[in-house]
Amino acid sequence: MQLKHRLGAALAAASFIVAATAAAEPIKVARSVPYKDISVGTADVRQECDWNTQMIDYLVQYSRGTVVATDENLDTAPGMALKLVVVGIHTAGGGAFSGPKWVKIRGELLLNGKVINNFQKTSHSMDLFRGSCSVANKMGKQLSGWLAKWLRKPANLVDDEGIADDKGDTAADKPDAAKQ
Amino acid sequence: MRQSSKAIAMLGAALLCGAAAASKLETFPVDHALAPEAAAQKLRHSVRLFWGAQPYPQPERDVGSFRADEASNSTNKSDQDACDRALLSALIFLQASAEDHGANAVVAIHPISARQQPIPAGQYACDAGGIAARVMLRGRVVKLPASP
Numbered sequence: 001m002q003l004k005h006r007l008g009a010a011l012a013a014a015s016f017i018v019a020a021t022a023a024a025e026p027i028k029v030a031r032s033v034p035y036k037d038i039s040v041g042t043a044d045v046r047q048e049c050d051w052n053t054q055m056i057d058y059l060v061q062y063s064r065g066t067v068v069a070t071d072e073n074l075d076t077a078p079g080m081a082l083k084l085v086v087v088g089i090h091t092a093g094g095g096a097f098s099g100p101k102w103v104k105i106r107g108e109l110l111l112n113g114k115v116i117n118n119f120q121k122t123s124h125s126m127d128l129f130r131g132s133c134s135v136a137n138k139m140g141k142q143l144s145g146w147l148a149k150w151l152r153k154p155a156n157l158v159d160d161e162g163i164a165d166d167k168g169d170t171a172a173d174k175p176d177a178a179k180q
Numbered sequence: 181m182r183q184s185s186k187a188i189a190m191l192g193a194a195l196l197c198g199a200a201a202a203s204k205l206e207t208f209p210v211d212h213a214l215a216p217e218a219a220a221q222k223l224r225h226s227v228r229l230f231w232g233a234q235p236y237p238q239p240e241r242d243v244g245s246f247r248a249d250e251a252s253n254s255t256n257k258s259d260q261d262a263c264d265r266a267l268l269s270a271l272i273f274l275q276a277s278a279e280d281h282g283a284n285a286v287v288a289i290h291p292i293s294a295r296q297q298p299i300p301a302g303q304y305a306c307d308a309g310g311i312a313a314r315v316m317l318r319g320r321v322v323k324l325p326a327s328p
Contacts, residue, residue, distance in 0.1 A: 115244025115321070159245045
């Protein structure tokens with residue numbers, strides 16, 4: 001039993017050291033979050049709204065130096081990189097009449113080009129008097145705040161294979177329930 | 181009279197909330213979830229799945245370690261039915277991640293227990309609540325050589 005505890009403690013310490021070493025270098029992120037494909041959102045939103053660029057500005061700001069925006073190819077960049085993609089967006093104009101708005105992103109955290117962790121997160125808004133871009137910007141800002149917090153947890157910066165899980169905070173906080 | 185009915189309503193609401201919020205960690209056999217034909221139809225045949233220590237050929241490329249965290253609606257369903265659906269969603273997510281990266285297999289798939297409870301081999305863990313059931317899996321996405 002004692003050996004089990006010691007092994008657990010050693011594993012936790014090792015994971016923390018790996019995380020701390022990896023976290024010492026800034027995490028690279030693209031200057032804008034791309035849309036997965038043309039089926040995501042409407043052409044107007046994709047062309048006219050720059051919420052996905054502003055989201056990265058907020059992320060850099062909220063992460064307090066942990067994240068830097070870069071033009072490098074993240075797949076081949078050395079060190080840690082965060083690849084984000086928009087997989088769903090609904091920001092139809094019309095305020096309350098067009099229902100709730102949402103943005104869904106997926107992220108992959110890479111260490112030297114290999115994925116070590118990933119997540120999927122949705123942000124919702126029920127704002128009544130906002131335009132499409134404005135509401136998207138608000139949701140992007142919310143996602144940046146959540147992401148900056150996610151990146152602050154050392155457990156999220158390592159492959160948690162065999163390492164204690166942190167009660168699912170690493171993936172969708174509020175799982176998209178009601179999936180049939 | 182009015183006060184007592186208010187109290188009863190509040191008690192009922194509290195009980196309902198409690199029932200909905202309380203979730204229990206259960207384990208179910210993986211085979212049971214993948215047995216129905218509907219499950220086999222939903223999984224992609226282009227991405228192979230290897231559980232736990234199941235052997236697999238030497239990969240050509242290792243994309244990395246992916247985690248799936250999926251929930252399914254558990255109203256009007258048994259815990260096992262809801263959990264099986266969530267497991268299927270998690271596997272579909274891993275397969276989709278593999279396809280996105282041009283990979284063709286997910287290996288060393290293992291369930292993750294949010295409550296750090298050991299999970300017997302051949303089983304998966306599921307957080308089954310009154311409203312939703314949740315399953316977490318982790319696996320390595322790789323590209324295996326084309327089979328002869």
